[in-house]
Structures are given as structure tokens and as C-alpha cells.
Amino acid sequence: MPVLLQIGAGSVTLVACALFQIWVMAEMIGRLRRSPRPTEPHGVKQHFRALALLFAVLLACHTVHVYLWAVVLVVMGALNGYEPPIYFALITYTTLGYGDLTLSPDFRIFGTFAAVTGILSFGLSTAFLVSYLSRVIATMSE
Numbered sequence: 001m002p003v004l005l006q007i008g009a010g011s012v013t014l015v016a017c018a019l020f021q022i023w024v025m026a027e028m029i030g031r032l033r034r035s036p037r038p039t040e041p042h043g044v045k046q047h048f049r050a051l052a053l054l055f056a057v058l059l060a061c062h063t064v065h066v067y068l069w070a071v072v073l074v075v076m077g078a079l080n081g082y083e084p085p086i087y088f089a090l091i092t093y094t095t096l097g098y099g100d101l102t103l104s105p106d107f108r109i110f111g112t113f114a115a116v117t118g119i120l121s122f123g124l125s126t127a128f129l130v131s132y133l134s135r136v137i138a139t140m141s142e
Contacts, residue, residue, distance in 0.1 A: 001076070001106045010113025013072050017065045017117045018124075024061045025128055028054060032132075047136045054132060058125045065121060066090050069114045078107040093118035 032050065069089035079085040079101075088101050092114040103111045 001110065003109055006107065006110035007113075009072070009076060010110045010116075013069065014113050014117045014120075017068060017121060020064065021061050021121055021124055024057060025124065028057060028128075044140070047140075051129075051132065051136070054129065058128070062093075062118075062121060062125070065117060066093050069093060069117070073103075073107075073111075076107065076110065078103050078110065089114055093121075095119060 035050070066086065066089045069092070070085035073079045073085040073089060074081075079088055084101060088103070088111070091098055091101075092111060095115050095118055097115070102108075
């Protein structure tokens, strides 16, 4: 596969994942704004439930990203079967990269975009959770 096509396909998949994650986070922000304020002293239980839900939703979002990358790897003809594309997408997305399963030279550049997607997505998730926790800690110290 030509380099420019790999870059284009990788960029499109990366942008699709980014837009999905941004949409999910925007939905969570809207729900948090509409949720009732904690009624118990300092609202520890309510904040804990909200944080657990946020974490679960972000985990689901990352799972969707990995499955999207796996599907695209199959559609592009880079990997076959069910388990190998999921495994490759997961170890690449998390930048673990064992190296026991690699793409052919025709797809190497395309495959690296999964790692870039993971780095950016984990960064967004981390920033979101830190921001939420900062607000929780600020409200609890008042």
C-alpha cells in the first residue's frame, strides 16, 4: 500500500476515534452539569459514583477505539481472522507493542496511527478525569 494511502487511512481512522471520544466526553459533561448537586455532607458517595461511571464510560470508549482499529485492519487486508487484529490493535493502541505480531511492510505506517490514537486518547481521558477530580476536591474543601 502506498505511503500516502497509509497516512490518509490512518489519519481518517484516528480522526474518527478522536471525534467519537470528544462526543462521548461532551455528553458526559452535559450529564454532569444536569445532575443534582450532592446532598450529603461533602457528597463523597455521589462523587465516587460519578467518578466510577466516568471511568467506565471512558474505558468503553477506548474499547470502541480498539475494535474500530481491528475492523479497519481487517478491511484494509493488513490482518485476517478475529483474534489477531484485536490483539494487534490493543497492543499497538496501548503502545505496549510486544512485537510478536507485526504488519507487513505495506501496512507499517498505517499501523503506527493506532499508537498515536491511543496516546492522544489516553491523554484526553487523563485530562478529563484530572479536571473532574480537581473540581471534586475543590468543592469538598469548601
